[in-house]
Amino acid sequence: MRNTHSTNQEKPNCSLSRRQFIGQAAASVVGLSYLNSPPAVHANPKITLRVLGTGVTLQEDIRRQAERDLGIHITFEPHGSAGVMQKASTRPESFDVYEQWSNSINVLWYANAIQPIDKSRIRRWDEINPLTKTGRLSPEMKIGAGDAPHKILHVQNDGSLGPRPSDQLSFLPYVHNVDSFGYNTSMIPQGIPYETESWGWLLDDQFRGRVGLVNEPAIGIFDAALAAQAKGLVEFEDIGNLSRQEVDKLFSVLVDYKRRKHFNGIWNSVPQSVQFMKSGRVVIESMFSPAVSTLNGMGIPVTYAAPKEGYRGWHGVLCLSSKTTGHVRDAAYDYMNWWLDGWAGAYMARQGYYISIPQRAREYLTSQEWDYWYEGAQAEADLPGADGTTAVTQGNYRTGGSYLERLGNVAVWNTVMDSYEYSLVRWYELLTA
Structure with a gap:
């Protein structure tokens, strides 16, 4: 394939x-x-x-x-x-x-x-x-x-x-999105989307002891690879299909960082990632869109980065x-x-996700919701999340811009690589290092 x-x-x-x-x-x-x-x-x-x-x-x-x-x-x-x-x-x-x-x-x-x-x-x-x-x-x-x-x-x-x-x-295509990392702007200065925000921040020494990663081998490995490459620590011929040798180089870096206590948590679920940030355990971590919305709804200023290297x-x-x-x-x-048909796509939009037939979802979104979630326009009013609580406050913009802009900046797609089995072994070595 x-x-x-x-x-x-x-x-x-x-x-x-x-x-x-x-x-x-x-x-x-x-x-x-x-x-x-x-x-x-x-x-x-x-x-x-x-x-x-x-x-x-x-x-x-x-x-x-x-x-x-x-x-x-x-x-x-x-x-x-x-x-x-x-x-x-x-x-x-x-x-x-x-x-x-x-x-x-x-x-x-x-x-x-x-x-x-x-x-x-x-x-x-x-x-x-x-x-x-x-x-x-x-x-x-x-x-x-x-x-x-x-x-x-x-x-x-x-x-x-x-x-x-x-x-x-x-398969039938339906919900999709791009992922990156979130950072607490009360602790880390606000970056500029696609210009200064970088995956390399996850491996920046100034955040040592306050960084979180996602505990999912087929996902977390790409977050880590993008970060290591952005920092100039490892180079990959094809970041979507790492060789065994490249996997070894990457995990040598990650294990070294972990032993130096750079990572303060490797989370297993969206609620856990929320708790990591809410408690102050981390100030920057791999994140999924609903976690960012949840934290913002709590009044915790977390920005979902638009990395200059591109999204996952x-x-x-x-x-x-x-x-x-x-x-x-x-x-x-x-x-x-x-x-x-529309309802489900609109429900998912309020969590920051897209659907394969956007126009059907649009029928179930207000104009303000559509403009914010899909067009990247400034929120004209507070906008609810899927649970009904405020997910977006008036005046904010969606980081990364419109649907077209965000999906036009994908660095790598979630992938089962040829080295998948081997990368699993190395991932579990990282967890126990």
Whole structure:
């Protein structure tokens, strides 16, 4: 699936190597209504749809709204990203719909844990914006390193995943965003987006003992790599696909920093990252958008950086279990289509996330909300978060600007690298150093 050549079409020998690698990666994981009109629900209302995923999107408000709109019973089973991928790749019979991030797709696909999605059953496919279909929102936009989602979207004739359009999809694209780090501006002077804000700040000696990282090997490694490269400590030929030697160089730096007590915490959940910053344990850390909104709502001045090196991008995926059939599969298609109808996209926008059909979400946002979250305009009034509390105060701007600007500055996408298994070993060495 990985495109390491200048053309869009993978060469057969690269595809084979990639499939062998993903099989090994899957094995390693084992070790470790419509709102505007009534939905066309095909399933028996008594059917229970089981959704496995993370707490990012498996939220109770969303579950209740989907149940009301679709007329079916839905259960959510949220876990941390590593646990979700492990369970999904080894027990496809335990769920009907899988949701997480696109970097997990290759592992699940080659473990035969998910089945192809029939594109003809995605009712708003033509409305989905070009980000997932082409890798960019506009022709001049750069595509970040690593597994940009369009590279693994379509099922190819040989059963591999690739960018060439087909009638079958590996996933339904929906929620997505860019991640960086947050810093407390009462302790660290406000930087200038895309000019002075830098991933290198995470490894700046002046913040020693007050830095936090995310405890997710497939994500945290890129935050660390971007920081190390920005500081000039390590150079990478392809930051989206580090070699074993480059992984070793990176972790030599990180272990040294940890032994010098540079890091004061490696967080496992968004609430924990909030607590790290709220308590003063850290003044700068890897963060996800909802954590920043939550802290700002508490009156803690945390800025979500727009690094001059670019963001780490991620794209949410909805997938069908390989074991899902019949009426339950019909219900699963209804649920996936529901996500693109508007209400859910607006709900996620209030947490700082985007959706693959923005215009549908816009119908459920006020003009002030749309202008702030998608256009990057100044907030004309206090704006609520998804929980109803104030997430944005009047007069503020969204760091990084508009949807187009932020997604146009992706340095690297969340990716399962060829050195993934080896990087897991080194990551756990870092945790215990």
